[in-house]
Amino acid sequence: MSDIRVELTTGPKAKPKDENAIGFGNIYTDHMFVMNYDEERGWHDPRIVPYGDIALAPTAMCLHYGQTVFEGLKAYRGDDDSIYLFRPDKNFERLNLSCRRLCIPLLDEQLCLEGLKKLVEVEKDWVPHVENTSLYIRPFIISTEPHLGVKPSSSYLFIIVMSPSGPYYKSGLKPVDIYVETEYVRAVKGGMGMAKTGGNYAVSLKSQVEAEAAGFSQTLWLDGVERKYIEEVGAMNIFFVMEDEVITPMINGSILSGITRMSVIELLKSEGYKVTERRISIDEISDAYDMGRLKEVFGTGTAAVISPVGVLKWEDKVMAVSDGAIGPVSRHLYEELTAIQWGRKEGFPGWSVKVC
Numbered sequence: 001m002s003d004i005r006v007e008l009t010t011g012p013k014a015k016p017k018d019e020n021a022i023g024f025g026n027i028y029t030d031h032m033f034v035m036n037y038d039e040e041r042g043w044h045d046p047r048i049v050p051y052g053d054i055a056l057a058p059t060a061m062c063l064h065y066g067q068t069v070f071e072g073l074k075a076y077r078g079d080d081d082s083i084y085l086f087r088p089d090k091n092f093e094r095l096n097l098s099c100r101r102l103c104i105p106l107l108d109e110q111l112c113l114e115g116l117k118k119l120v121e122v123e124k125d126w127v128p129h130v131e132n133t134s135l136y137i138r139p140f141i142i143s144t145e146p147h148l149g150v151k152p153s154s155s156y157l158f159i160i161v162m163s164p165s166g167p168y169y170k171s172g173l174k175p176v177d178i179y180v181e182t183e184y185v186r187a188v189k190g191g192m193g194m195a196k197t198g199g200n201y202a203v204s205l206k207s208q209v210e211a212e213a214a215g216f217s218q219t220l221w222l223d224g225v226e227r228k229y230i231e232e233v234g235a236m237n238i239f240f241v242m243e244d245e246v247i248t249p250m251i252n253g254s255i256l257s258g259i260t261r262m263s264v265i266e267l268l269k270s271e272g273y274k275v276t277e278r279r280i281s282i283d284e285i286s287d288a289y290d291m292g293r294l295k296e297v298f299g300t301g302t303a304a305v306i307s308p309v310g311v312l313k314w315e316d317k318v319m320a321v322s323d324g325a326i327g328p329v330s331r332h333l334y335e336e337l338t339a340i341q342w343g344r345k346e347g348f349p350g351w352s353v354k355v356c
Helices: 088-101 109-122 198-202 205-213 259-270 282-290 328-341
Strands: 031-038 042-050 068-070 073-077 083-086 134-143 155-165 176-180 218-222 230-233 237-242 245-249 274-278 294-301 305-314 317-320 352-354
Touching (some): 031 109, 042 109, 068 088, 083 109, 088 109, 088 134, 088 259, 205 218, 230 237, 237 259, 237 282, 245 259, 259 294, 259 305, 282 294, 305 328
Parallel strands (some): 176 305
Antiparallel strands (some): 031 042, 068 134, 073 083, 073 134, 083 352, 218 230, 237 245, 294 305
């Protein structure tokens, strides 16, 4: 075991009285995991301390040049009252992938996983009990060197904060309406689309605001070069069920490699489904819809797990998918994945990690 210092709060906060009304990302637990980096000592002083503000110089480089990365995962309370994580090792693998792209020193993934488990154990009473609730976990790194020149920072903070949360979409598993973006561009191959970094989300806000104003939940992005190939939704990877085939855009350098996406592909293949990862154009989807071949559309992500799509709007064309209902593949995946995440099913080796 690594030497992870633990400082417990002397003023614990009251837990939410109504776990059905906690929303998403609004409440924070009593403690956080923190670790520092400097060039002389590397990553050092891993510790669990009371949740609180952090001090930054006005010239901290993260505030000016966006050298930040983050992850998102959840802790679940099982029917046996045990606490589970879902494939947390994959999140720290991906965090290091993002670090490489943004010139951030790599983390010791095993140390991070150990620190996370210890933090969850300390905060186990914050994991909600109500169905479809969980403890959302946000690991992130920010550059902290006070400097106004453009270069990689020489110092960083790695922090894990946690938030008891309900469903990401207030509608739960009810199909969402998606707007296909044709004016703005999110990412291109060679950029940062494959990293989980703040800039990718900042660039999506304009489209998201306009989509919501028009009555849509999310934006579906097309490629940034030809503006025709489907990439991903703002908070999700995207899948299409066309007759007996499940298709999802291939990982190409501008799409985030989602942990839930990976799990869905592995699960479907193990059950004998035909799953294809390839380039797929919005024109192909439109044609498939016209021919009656487009059976389901759904998104995958840590926050929403499986999110069925009821309407897909592309320019002036409105495609009502699966009669606006939840399709059988979407429902099956949601039931299987949540059963594994909440410890009701074992799943593949390493998928469900019992913490305490």
